[in-house]
Amino acid sequence: MSPTSRTLVVLAHPDLAESRVNAALAAVGAVPETVTVHDLHALYRDQPIDVDAEQSLLRSHDRVVLQFPIHWFAVPALLKQWLDEVWTIGFAYGPGGEALHGKTLQVVVSTGMKAEEYVLGGRAFRPLEDLLSPLEATAAFTGMRYATPLVLHGTRWTTETDLNAHVQRYQHLLTDQGVSAA
Numbered sequence: 001m002s003p004t005s006r007t008l009v010v011l012a013h014p015d016l017a018e019s020r021v022n023a024a025l026a027a028v029g030a031v032p033e034t035v036t037v038h039d040l041h042a043l044y045r046d047q048p049i050d051v052d053a054e055q056s057l058l059r060s061h062d063r064v065v066l067q068f069p070i071h072w073f074a075v076p077a078l079l080k081q082w083l084d085e086v087w088t089i090g091f092a093y094g095p096g097g098e099a100l101h102g103k104t105l106q107v108v109v110s111t112g113m114k115a116e117e118y119v120l121g122g123r124a125f126r127p128l129e130d131l132l133s134p135l136e137a138t139a140a141f142t143g144m145r146y147a148t149p150l151v152l153h154g155t156r157w158t159t160e161t162d163l164n165a166h167v168q169r170y171q172h173l174l175t176d177q178g179v180s181a182a
Contacts, residue, residue, distance in 0.1 A: 007174060009041045009063035012068040012079035021110045021155045024163060025067060028112075028171045035174050036061065038070070040078050054086040055099065063104040065174075066135065069155070070111045073124065073131050083138070086148075092142045107135055108170060114154040128153075137142030 013022040016039065026037055027170035038057065058064065068076050075083075090096045109132070117123035124131075132149055150173055152158065152166045 004007040005034060005062040006060065007035045007063040008057060009035060009037045009067055009174075010075045010079070010080070011081070012066065014041055014076055014078070014079040017040065017143055019069070019120075020068065021152060021158065021163060021166075022069060024049050024167050025108065025170050028174065034038075038080055044078060044082070049082055049085050051086055051088070052083065055091055058086070058103075059099055059101070063106060064100075065106040067108040067113045068094065068110075068126075070109055070131065073126070075135070087138070087142065093164055098143065103144050104147050105135065106147040106173070108150045108173075109134055110152045110155050112155055114157070115151075118153070136162060 001167070009026070011026050011164070013019050013026075013089050016026065036057070040172075066075070066079065067080055069086075075077070075079070086132070087093075087100070091099050108127075111124075111128065114122050118128040118131075120124070120126060128149075128151060136146045138144075150170060152163075158166070
């Protein structure tokens with residue numbers, strides 16, 4: 001990515017005030033001047049999504065980071081609603097729908113379970129890659145590059161040292177030094 005690339009962090013945590021991990025990551029995201037942190041729950045918890053404003057925001061950024069905790073083996077409900085309402089035909093796909101084409105989709109996710117539980121037949125029943133595959137397919141369908149997800153497993157057991165190391169990885173990613181395509 002070029003030094004003038006702009007990154008939109010779409011933060012989707014239902015209770016950020018109670019989140020040690022996502023709150024720390026969101027704070028880092030707000031630091032680089034080329035990064036916009038966009039908290040869906042702060043904006044749309046109790047009101048309709050402003051589709052025109054959201055589409056305008058997406059158009060003005062080169063990379064879209066979806067930052068969220070895994071909720072019941074999927075994205076949080078408001079993030080799914082945002083995708084459904086904002087990434088529409090004529091905007092994200094279909095005739096005239098090339099607004100996201102050529103941009104990068106980056107997933108930054110946290111899980112409550114440990115990494116070793118995300119295996120076929122494990123406690124999570126599936127590998128995390130399987131759970132994130134709808135986002136990878138969405139990126140491909142809309143002409144976006146899908147970057148390798150940044151994952152923090154087992155947030156309940158994450159020490160301050162581990163969290164600080166993860167925050168540094170995220171900061172590195174946001175400053176374009178750590179971008180990698182899947």
